[in-house]
Amino acid sequence: MAERHESFGGLLFTILVALVLSVIPLPHYIELGRPAFLVLTVLYWSIAAPRLGGISLGFFSGLLLDLFRGAVLGENALALSAITYIFVREHQKIRLKPAFQQCLIVFGALVFYEAILFAIDGWSGHPLTTPWRWLHTLVGAIIWPLVSATLDRSRGVR
Amino acid sequence: MAFNAGAYRASAPRGAPGLRFTVYAILAVALMVLDRRGGWLVTVHYYMDAAVYPIQLAVNSPTRAWNWVRDTLATRESLQAENATLSARNRELALRTQRFAALQRENAELRGLKAALPPLAERWLVAEVVNVELNSQHQRMLLNRGAGNKVFRNQAVLDATGVLGQTISVSPWSAEVILITDPEHATPVEIQRTGVRTIAVGTGDTDSLALPYLPTNADVKDGDLLVTSGLGGVFPQGYPVARITDVRHDLLQPLAQIRATPLARIDAAREVTLVWFQPGHPAAPARGHDADGNAALQPQEAPPLEPIPPLNLPRLKPRPQAPATDSRPDAAPAQPARPVQAPVTDKRA
Numbered sequence: 296m297a298e299r300h301e302s303f304g305g306l307l308f309t310i311l312v313a314l315v316l317s318v319i320p321l322p323h324y325i326e327l328g329r330p331a332f333l334v335l336t337v338l339y340w341s342i343a344a345p346r347l348g349g350i351s352l353g354f355f356s357g358l359l360l361d362l363f364r365g366a367v368l369g370e371n372a373l374a375l376s377a378i379t380y381i382f383v384r385e386h387q388k389i390r391l392k393p394a395f396q397q398c399l400i401v402f403g404a405l406v407f408y409e410a411i412l413f414a415i416d417g418w419s420g421h422p423l424t425t426p427w428r429w430l431h432t433l434v435g436a437i438i439w440p441l442v443s444a445t446l447d448r449s450r451g452v453r
Numbered sequence: 454m455a456f457n458a459g460a461y462r463a464s465a466p467r468g469a470p471g472l473r474f475t476v477y478a479i480l481a482v483a484l485m486v487l488d489r490r491g492g493w494l495v496t497v498h499y500y501m502d503a504a505v506y507p508i509q510l511a512v513n514s515p516t517r518a519w520n521w522v523r524d525t526l527a528t529r530e531s532l533q534a535e536n537a538t539l540s541a542r543n544r545e546l547a548l549r550t551q552r553f554a555a556l557q558r559e560n561a562e563l564r565g566l567k568a569a570l571p572p573l574a575e576r577w578l579v580a581e582v583v584n585v586e587l588n589s590q591h592q593r594m595l596l597n598r599g600a601g602n603k604v605f606r607n608q609a610v611l612d613a614t615g616v617l618g619q620t621i622s623v624s625p626w627s628a629e630v631i632l633i634t635d636p637e638h639a640t641p642v643e644i645q646r647t648g649v650r651t652i653a654v655g656t657g658d659t660d661s662l663a664l665p666y667l668p669t670n671a672d673v674k675d676g677d678l679l680v681t682s683g684l685g686g687v688f689p690q691g692y693p694v695a696r697i698t699d700v701r702h703d704l705l706q707p708l709a710q711i712r713a714t715p716l717a718r719i720d721a722a723r724e725v726t727l728v729w730f731q732p733g734h735p736a737a738p739a740r741g742h743d744a745d746g747n748a749a750l751q752p753q754e755a756p757p758l759e760p761i762p763p764l765n766l767p768r769l770k771p772r773p774q775a776p777a778t779d780s781r782p783d784a785a786p787a788q789p790a791r792p793v794q795a796p797v798t799d800k801r802a
Contacts, residue, residue, distance in 0.1 A: 315512045320585045323659075327588070350470060354477045362505045363512075364586070365593055365622070365629055368494055369484030376481065380474035419489050421637065425589045425657075 306347055309336055309449060310356060318363050327427050330435040333360060334375060334408060335442045338401060341379045342386040343446070353379025367419045374411035378404040394440050402436035499600075502624030509595060509627070513584050520723070573689055573736050576729045578602060580610075582722055583627065589657035592635035594618070596725065599626040604727055607687050609738075611726050615693045615716030616640065616681060620727070628727075632719055633694065634659050642694050643682040647672050650682045653695060653713060659720040662695050664711040669702050671709055679713055683738055690736040 313336035321329060337356050340348045357372030364371070381404065382389060389400055409432055416424065487493040580596040598604050600623050610617045610630050618632040633640050634655040640662070643650045649671060653662040667673060677697040683690030695713035702709050730737045 311508075314508070318512055318584070318586075320513075320516060320587070323587060350473045350477055354481070357481075359505070359508075362501055363509070365591065367485050368488040368498065368501075369481040372484070373478060373481035376474060376477045380470055383470050415485065419485065421590075427589060 303347060305450065306340055306344070306352070309340075309446060310352075313337075314356075314359060314363070317360070328430050328434045330431050330438055331405065331408075332442070334378075334405065335401070335435055335439060336446065337375060337379055338382050338404060339443050339446045341382040342389050343443075343450070345383040345386045349383055350376050350379050367415065370412060370415045370419070373415070374408045377411060378408050381407075397443075398436045398439050401439045402432060405432035405435045408432075498622060499624055502622060502629075503599075503626065506624060506627045509584055573731055573734050574728050575731045577611075578604070578727045578729075579724055580604075580628070580727055581724055585720075587632075587659055587720060590636060592618075592632040592638075592655060592657065592659065592719070594630040594632060594722070594725070596620075596628045596630060596727070597626070598727060599624050599628050601625050602727075603729075604628045609688050609692075609728050609730070611692065611728055612717045612722055612724075613726075614718060615695070616688060617717045617719065617722065617725055619687050630725075632659075633715060633717075634662060634719060640688065640694055641682045641685040642679040644673060644697075645678040645680050646674075647677075649673075650684070653679060660714050662713045662715060664697075664713060665708060667709050667711055669704065669707060669709045673697060673700050673709065673711055675700060683736060686738050689730050689734070689738045 310333065313332040316332040317329070333356055337348070337353050340352060341350075353376040354372050357370075357375035358368070360366070360371040360375070361368050389397065392400065406429070409429060413424065413428070484494070488498070578598060580598040582594055583597050584595040586593045594610075594617075596604075596610075604620060604623050606620055606623050608620045608628075610619060616633060618630045618635070618638065620628045621631045622629045631638050632655070633653065634657065636655050636657045638655045640653045641650070642653045642664075649667070651664055651667050653664055656663050662679075664673075664679075675697055679694045679697065681688040681690060681692045681694055693716050695715045697711060697713045699712035700709060701711070
């Protein structure tokens, strides 16, 4: 499988599915620990196919999240393009890491992402916050192998 | 867990990622500043929300499909039972309304007004809830009515039992509602029993509001009803908001700790009501000044009522409104008085 044809349509489809999973209404207690599916998907694509989406993918997915969440326009866009940048730059190193180390890296990225959101929330006059907002980083790191395996399969990679 | 490392030969992204990231970061920061300070992006937001609305509908389609299936498969017995309950309720409401006209006239006479005031709620529009976000930081709702239905920003949203919230952003076909339980929402209320005015702040929990600004010696009891006070420019006076459930007087603290439960069924609402109020009415909210350029976001004239099929009780229909040039002593001036102060209920503004 030397040459594989990546389709932009497939990427968009997975992004849309992840968006649905990120914003679909859930009961309160599940909602607390809902992993950021869209962020995980963008991270996956930025190490698996950095040429296809790249930082633009991060930026526009973030913008979509902003619109859906009613956040300050550009908040998620900035945070998501920052971690996408790191992943695109280091994609060759990250891709070769064993699963457990990848989980740790993803955990770090999610914490960084949430920290940016946290800072912007404070700056833009949304000072109310709970410790629960950090829970999804842990859940996201734990389910990362599952997400990446599912997305691998969706591209026909084994 | 292999990422199939060999599959990509030329996997280096085009251009320098650092440069791209810098450009996007600057763009994002510029967007945030423009959006937050000065509201330059209100119109942009309006069209972006419109563009995203189809995706929001698609996202919500599983929930809608489930509701549809449940409605369709409802059994004949349950429908009949529901019908019986509804007609009983309808009869009760009709009986209560019978005296309404007389009471209204009596009230007007007591106030010394020559003509009876028109009903406060001028028009209402039922909207369907498209999407709900209920977590500890956001308590929002997306409705399927927008500027096309003359919905405007900071419009009151009620349900049959109480105040739900207000619209915070409006797109051509949809409107986002901030609920009274959102931690960033504050509702100006008064305690009906005593008339004490205070502010009910959301807690991020669908069945709790906090009243943080009442002193320890305030006269508040369990079961007191909170109604809107009419201040703040969004909700008119006298609509039920919540009932006090928990009063704690800690003598060491200057303020009492008071909790109230909203009367509106926030987590179960599937249909809500957007309300236009008669602007000249004494109980109507004093409108704040909206500095946005977009005309669609300014308070709108109520559109004409859709005909409601008369049940067997035609008097339930609201009376058609006289034009604003009638002889009411307090008839609205051509330009409604505009207090300089912005509405306090929208802390995001």
